[in-house]
Amino acid sequence: MENAPHFGLIGLGTMGGALALNIAEHGYPIAVFNRTPAVTDSFMQEAGPLAARLVPTKTLAELVAAITPPRAIILMVPAGPVVDQQVKALAPLLQKGDLIIDAGNANYTDTERRVAEAKDQPYDFMGIGVSGGEDGARHGPSIMAGGTVAQWDRVGEMLQAISAKYEGEACAALMGPGGAGHFVKMVHNGIEYADMEMIAETYALMRDGMGFDSTGIAETFEAWNKGPLASYLIEISGKVARAVDPISGGPMLDQILDAAGQKGTGRWTVIEAQKLAVAIPVIEAAVVARNLSAQVKARKHGAEVFGPQPQPLPKGALDTTVLEQALIAGKILCYAQGFDMLSRAAAEFSWDLPMPTIAKIWRAGCIIRSAMLNDMATALEKTPGENLIFAAPFTAMVKQNEAALRQVVIAATAAGIAVPALAAGLSWFDSMRTPRGSANMIQAQRDFFGAHGYERLDGKDAPHGPWWTNPQG
Ligand SMILES: NC(=O)C1=CN([C@@H]2O[C@H](COP(=O)(O)OP(=O)(O)OC[C@H]3O[C@@H](n4cnc5c(N)ncnc54)[C@H](OP(=O)(O)O)[C@@H]3O)[C@@H](O)[C@H]2O)C=CC1
Numbered sequence: 386m387e388n389a390p391h392f393g394l395i396g397l398g399t400m401g402g403a404l405a406l407n408i409a410e411h412g413y414p415i416a417v418f419n420r421t422p423a424v425t426d427s428f429m430q431e432a433g434p435l436a437a438r439l440v441p442t443k444t445l446a447e448l449v450a451a452i453t454p455p456r457a458i459i460l461m462v463p464a465g466p467v468v469d470q471q472v473k474a475l476a477p478l479l480q481k482g483d484l485i486i487d488a489g490n491a492n493y494t495d496t497e498r499r500v501a502e503a504k505d506q507p508y509d510f511m512g513i514g515v516s517g518g519e520d521g522a523r524h525g526p527s528i529m530a531g532g533t534v535a536q537w538d539r540v541g542e543m544l545q546a547i548s549a550k551y552e553g554e555a556c557a558a559l560m561g562p563g564g565a566g567h568f569v570k571m572v573h574n575g576i577e578y579a580d581m582e583m584i585a586e587t588y589a590l591m592r593d594g595m596g597f598d599s600t601g602i603a604e605t606f607e608a609w610n611k612g613p614l615a616s617y618l619i620e621i622s623g624k625v626a627r628a629v630d631p632i633s634g635g636p637m638l639d640q641i642l643d644a645a646g647q648k649g650t651g652r653w654t655v656i657e658a659q660k661l662a663v664a665i666p667v668i669e670a671a672v673v674a675r676n677l678s679a680q681v682k683a684r685k686h687g688a689e690v691f692g693p694q695p696q697p698l699p700k701g702a703l704d705t706t707v708l709e710q711a712l713i714a715g716k717i718l719c720y721a722q723g724f725d726m727l728s729r730a731a732a733e734f735s736w737d738l739p740m741p742t743i744a745k746i747w748r749a750g751c752i753i754r755s756a757m758l759n760d761m762a763t764a765l766e767k768t769p770g771e772n773l774i775f776a777a778p779f780t781a782m783v784k785q786n787e788a789a790l791r792q793v794v795i796a797a798t799a800a801g802i803a804v805p806a807l808a809a810g811l812s813w814f815d816s817m818r819t820p821r822g823s824a825n826m827i828q829a830q831r832d833f834f835g836a837h838g839y840e841r842l843d844g845k846d847a848p849h850g851p852w853w854t855n856p857q858g
């Protein structure tokens with residue numbers, strides 16, 4: 386080997402193996418370790434010429450010994466206790482200046498804790514969010530790093546080298562200290578859930594409401610991928626709609642159980658949004674939809690008791706242009722909520738989250754990459770602190786597509802086709818343009834039963850009442 390490695394990686398699974406090859410391909414020698422040694426053997430056998438820049442090791446001690454200090458060791462293992470176990474096992478082997486980088490989908494609160502714990506330890510700790518799936522990890526992911534400027538100065542060059550490039554710009558950047566990188570990755574995944582759910586809702590409308598076959602559905606997604614909705618998720622939706630089941634010979638989608646899995650990042654986004662008291666109803670609806678999808682038996686029982694839904698839409702109720710416009714509106718509303726959550730978190734945690742940069746590093750490499758993110762980056766740059774729906778060109782796009790979103794939600798609701806995320810987006814939008822809402826009723830109720838007080842519109846003093854403020858029971 387030409388140069389001894391300064392980098393190491395633990396966990397040669399889907400992401401870790403691909404990331405190690407990507408790092409080696411960019412000229413950084415790297416030592417690798419996997420819990421199951423046979424995986425390391427087959428990884429090395431399949432590495433081809435890149436094997437020359439890889440050092441396979443069979444114990445953690447061997448791994449550490451193979452890396453020249455100061456070491457940077459990437460963990461690509463399941464989030465949660467496994468990360469703590471790995472850190473605990475590595476700690477006695479490390480020395481001052483060594484750095485552990487958790488690149489999995491950690492909960493940002495765990496990252497904050499691990500950074501704090503590292504202060505009394507020989508090693509340093511940072512958490513980075515990586516998006517792009519296996520292909521992204523291998524050929525260029527989007528990387529949301531959390532840590533100090535000194536840590537970024539140390540590993541940022543490598544992270545930028547291996548990251549995706551958007552018109553030559555690296556899709557890797559420092560988000561802020563501690564858990565900031567994992568927080569941004571968490572919100573990325575929340576948006577990913579919502580994007581996927583809204584696409585699935587348009588799929589249901591085409592399949593159940595409009596009677597499209599899989600070819601019609603695939604052709605629609607393919608056409609949308611040439612317009613404002615152009616994105617990785619629309620692209621793969623077209624591909625999965627076209628895929629044929631090798632067993633039945635019919636559409637693959639028709640053979641897949643309608644129960645969505647989830648590993649937690651979407652749920653965490655919703656939990657953190659509630660803690661911040663920020664409204665992200667499209668993402669919340671997407672998480673709820675995954676929860677409901679898993680209730681396969683209950684949904685079957687519901688159909689037996691109440692009669693099955695959905696019904697086909699009346700002929701001509703919707704067309705693919707209206708559906709596309711509804712999805713454009715829903716997508717903008719969802720991203721407006723996601724970016725709002727990020728800016729509220731930045732204020733709450735005193736993080737200087739680089740909002741335009743976040744949109745920029747999501748333009749390539751990550752699962753939610755899309756054509757729209759370039760305009761979002763510009764909008765966040767030109768009108769900092771402004772909600773995306775109030776920023777050009779998105780105000781105009783929402784105005785253009787709002788009627789279609791309403792038409793779709795009304796038609797779907799009438800036919801019993803559940804569109805929770807699209808409907809949540811519309812409801813949020815309606816709330817955001819209602820100057821006189823209904824919360825005066827809530828304030829009056831709160832004051833009635835709990836003497837919680839309220840503000841008068843005319844600004845005059847209003848201690849309580851005039852209702853009964855101490856009801857029995
Ligand atoms: N898959 C994806 O699209 C993405 C995943 N991520 C995140 O990346 C991380 C890794 O995911 P992924 O590569 O998909 O997972 P895989 O299941 O493919 O790989 C997991 C790796 O962790 C190792 N591992 C599992 N349990 C232990 C343990 N108890 N002790 C030591 N090593 C262990 C496995 O080793 P062994 O071979 O011995 O089982 C394997 O190398 C996760 O945090 C995930 O959320 C992030 C972005 C995208």
Ligand SMILES: O=C(CO)[C@H](O)[C@H](O)COP(=O)(O)O
Pocket residue numbers: 490515516517518574577646647648649650651752
């Ligand atoms: O981080 C990712 C993509 O960005 C992973 O693929 C993650 O597993 C997706 O989340 P879930 O498994 O909950 O659908």
